[in-house]
Amino acid sequence: MRKKEDILKILDRRVAICDTTLRDGEQTAGIVFANIEKYKIAQMLDDAGVQQIEAGIPAMGGDEKVAVKHIANMGLSASVLGWNRADIQDINDSIDCDVDSVAISLSSSDIHIQNKIKKSRDWVLAKISESVQHAADHGLYISCNAEDASRADLGFLVEFARTAKEAGAMRLRYCDTIGREDPFTAYERVKTIINLVGIDIEMHTHNDFGMANANSLAGVKAGARFVSTTVMGIGERSGNTALEEIVMTCKHIMNIDSGVDPAKMRPLAEFVSLASGRPIYVSKPFLGSNCFAHEAGIHTDGIIKDHKNYEPYDPDEVGLERKIVIGKHSGRSTLVADLAKRGIELDDDTASLLLDNVRIASISLKRQLTSDELFYLYDDLVKGVNTFDR
Numbered sequence: 001m002r003k004k005e006d007i008l009k010i011l012d013r014r015v016a017i018c019d020t021t022l023r024d025g026e027q028t029a030g031i032v033f034a035n036i037e038k039y040k041i042a043q044m045l046d047d048a049g050v051q052q053i054e055a056g057i058p059a060m061g062g063d064e065k066v067a068v069k070h071i072a073n074m075g076l077s078a079s080v081l082g083w084n085r086a087d088i089q090d091i092n093d094s095i096d097c098d099v100d101s102v103a104i105s106l107s108s109s110d111i112h113i114q115n116k117i118k119k120s121r122d123w124v125l126a127k128i129s130e131s132v133q134h135a136a137d138h139g140l141y142i143s144c145n146a147e148d149a150s151r152a153d154l155g156f157l158v159e160f161a162r163t164a165k166e167a168g169a170m171r172l173r174y175c176d177t178i179g180r181e182d183p184f185t186a187y188e189r190v191k192t193i194i195n196l197v198g199i200d201i202e203m204h205t206h207n208d209f210g211m212a213n214a215n216s217l218a219g220v221k222a223g224a225r226f227v228s229t230t231v232m233g234i235g236e237r238s239g240n241t242a243l244e245e246i247v248m249t250c251k252h253i254m255n256i257d258s259g260v261d262p263a264k265m266r267p268l269a270e271f272v273s274l275a276s277g278r279p280i281y282v283s284k285p286f287l288g289s290n291c292f293a294h295e296a297g298i299h300t301d302g303i304i305k306d307h308k309n310y311e312p313y314d315p316d317e318v319g320l321e322r323k324i325v326i327g328k329h330s331g332r333s334t335l336v337a338d339l340a341k342r343g344i345e346l347d348d349d350t351a352s353l354l355l356d357n358v359r360i361a362s363i364s365l366k367r368q369l370t371s372d373e374l375f376y377l378y379d380d381l382v383k384g385v386n387t388f389d390r
Contacts (some may be wrong), residue, residue, distance in 0.1 A: 004102040007079045007141040014257050018228050020054040025230035035067045037275040046076040048264035054081045058093035069097040086131040101270035108152040108160050129167045137166025144169035150181040161197040171200035179208025183218035202226030207238040213245045231272040244286040246293020264317040286318050291361040293323040327368035360388045
């Protein structure tokens with residue numbers, strides 16, 4: 001097991017990623033990873049530069065415990081973390097798996113304290129103190145998870161964080177458990193906790209209102225140093241903060257290097273997609289095949305002149321390719337550029353006539369056209385063949 005000092009060095013950066021694809025990602029309804037798939041995902045996360053991998057829940061026993069122990073002994077550069085309830089036996093199960101870090105989770109909102117665990121605030125604080133202290137006594141790096149933090153009373157959340165820190169926790173995981181946080185509130189609450197307690201914060205946000213990435217970034221803006229992610233944003237209900245979104249928005253929007261290689265994200269996502277049975281949607285940011293697909297005439301004209309006109313980053317950065325689509329919304333410049341590849345020069349009048357036929361064909365077929373189909377339409381046009389005799 002790594003020493004705590006070594007883990008702190010691994011995690012010592014402005015933004016560190018704790019990826020939970022193998023734990024919260026697998027908790028997606030209907031997703032089950034085979035252990036051999038978990039090992040491959042862990043290796044790919046490590047190769048990409050992810051600093052900490054939440055490998056699973058050792059207390060589940062069986063194959064889960066086997067997988068966590070195997071990942072902890074793969075010799076990865078990343079820290080390997082086991083998830084636990086605030087329970088001594090859970091933590092002992094993690095210790096049995098040779099993980100170097102633990103997440104210790106307990107409800108922090110009155111909704112959960114009263115209706116889920118049916119205890120008191122004092123009981124929660126005592127349980128946090130006891131379990132965190134136990135993990136600290138075994139030399140583990142500790143993240144203390146405030147479940148349902150976004151609905152917790154802020155005063156109690158501060159007390160929760162302070163109790164965890166005093167018992168030996170290195171960071172507090174701010175859990176937006178039901179995805180109901182907004183970026184403005186997240187910023188203020190996270191900033192308050194950091195100012196009053198002086199503990200590192202990890203953002204763990206869900207996407208029920210489509211704001212998981214925005215809430216994580218708001219936390220980072222407020223001073224949070226850790227972000228919990230899953231590949232493609234898989235996770236319970238509407239999913240979690242997506243690894244690829246955080247990596248790229250930190251880099252391009254906030255000018256923060258997460259240490260994760262963007263070029264490694266698509267192969268990783270393709271494997272997770274295959275293992276989980278969840279497709280990569282064509283419009284998925286940073287992964288989808290449509291990220292650099294252009295059809296509208298004004299856009300394609302701008303792209304042909306300079307790709308920076310309508311592209312926020314270079315497709316090579318994430319292993320995607322630029323596509324100029326020929327279809328209903330195309331402009332003449334698309335046709336001119338495509339046929340020029342065949343050594344054909346279009347004059348303005350011919351381009352206009354050909355564009356009319358392209359639009360008719362695209363509407364009739366209800367799809368885009370191939371380069372060959374464009375050439376056939378051009379060939380018919382110059383031969384005087386009326387392709388669309390109405």
